[in-house]
Amino acid sequence: MTVLREFHEDYGASFVAVGDRDLPADYGRPERTQRAVRNAAGATEMAYGVLVVTGDDRVDFVDNAVSNHVPERDGEGCYALLLDPQARVRTDMYVYNADDKLLVFTPPETAGDLAEEWRENVFIEDVEIREATEEFAVFGVHGPKSTEKIASVMNGGTPPDEQLAFDRGRINEAGVTVVRTDGLTGEEGYDVVCAAADAETVFDTLLTRGLNAAPFGRTVWESLTLEAGTPLFEYELKDRIPNVAGVRNALDFEKGCYVGQEIVSKVENRGRPSKRLVGVRLDDTTEGGADVHHDGDAVGELTRVRYSRSLDAHLALAYVAFDTPADATVSVDDTRGELTELPFVEGSDRSARLPTY
Known part of the structure; x- marks a missing residue:
């Protein structure tokens, strides 16, 4: 369930199921909304499940499980895949190094099973994993004016320049983490992460204060990402081999990854798909x-x-x-x-x- 159903309804939203959550499909007249995002900026509620991974061995543990190298410095993130023993995609994720913890953003329907599986695979490592989806809200801001939009309402931090880097600050007195996205809509973009209790304040500010942003839903999101050539988990990535999908940004070509304690072959897949x-x-x-x-x-x-x-x-x-x-x-x-x-x-x-x- 969206953390803001009544708020979205007040804007005229209809809803669609995304994994195990209901999110806005559109707010009416999606053609105007899509033009607004392409020409200026739009804001949407994102569909993520969230894991929090703590402990001294957290980076090594997650790094051993996924297809990409997990960053070791605070303020950095990566896009990665979890593969099955046949090297097919089980889920995709973003992994962010947030000082004393890792935040792992997954498709909402995969977070619970992933948290349980990872807990079962902890042996002597100093690692704790919990699902924290209900604790957070995540909003996407996309469009050629999205940097100006974020800068107009963010205090105590600045919009990051590099993809998947993040900075911390405040929006209307609510603490936020602002991540530069990896261009999924083909436009500049940011994910704004806040506590679920602050969701309405943050989203309302993104829509109505500073440089305005148009609210948009899943209908426009899927159209924008298709125009940008972005494969999405539920359509193009699930159960696919990474080199068939061509998502080379999710791969560290020199590392293997594990399912349980059994290593999956190196994910480089250098042969022609x-x-x-x-x-x-x-x-x-x-x-x-x-x-x-x-x-x-x-x-x-x-x-x-x-x-x-x-x-x-x-x-x-x-x-x-x-x-x-x-x-x-x-x-x-x-x-x-x-x-x-x-x-x-x-x-x-x-x-x-x-x-x-």
Whole structure:
């Protein structure tokens, strides 16, 4: 459940389930909202589960479990994957070094199981893990004016310049941590983390004080991230092999990672993948999961289809056979499509998850 349901309802929100939470779908007229984010700034409630990891061995413990190197200095973060023994993605996460603890942000539906599993795998290490999802609220601010937006309301700190770095400060007397995001919408962006008790004060300030920001929901989020070529966990990453998804920013190529106490092979996967993630511009809409055909042969499947209000076009992401021509004409159900280089839209930032092969 959103921490601010009545607040969102007052703004006219409808809701959608994201994992095990209800979040705003949109506030009406999403085409205007999307233009506002692309041209200035918008604010949204983010869907994260949160783990708090403490103890002297916390960095080594999490570092051994995930696909990327966990930062050792306060104020830094990384994007990482948890893999199964076949090196498929079980969940993705952001890991932030917050002085005497690590904060781990996951898709909301995976946090509880991950906390339990990690606790079971603590043996002689000095590590404690707890789920703390209900203790925090996280709001995203995105758009080419998002830095100015944050600067106009943040006291005692400054918006960080580097992706996944963070600074601490206050917004309307509430303590906040402000993280520079990794460009998932194709625009400059920040995650604003606060105590759940301060959620209404912080979100209202983000919307109405300083430089204004338009509220937006999951409908616009999924369209913006698709335009930016960003694979999302629930559509493009779950149960995929990392080098097929092309999310090379989640990988430290020289390390292995563990499932329980059994090592998963190094995550470098240097061989050519069987498929790659591409953009498709469609003549008409269709459903995610639909087969993609080229020259009469099935070569892949769509993962996510959305109407782009920025381009006035039906866009999709798809996994296709790796050797499918980059500019191939394809058919999907009863409509025609063209494979397209990602991102579809160039904004004020570039998604760090943009598929790379």
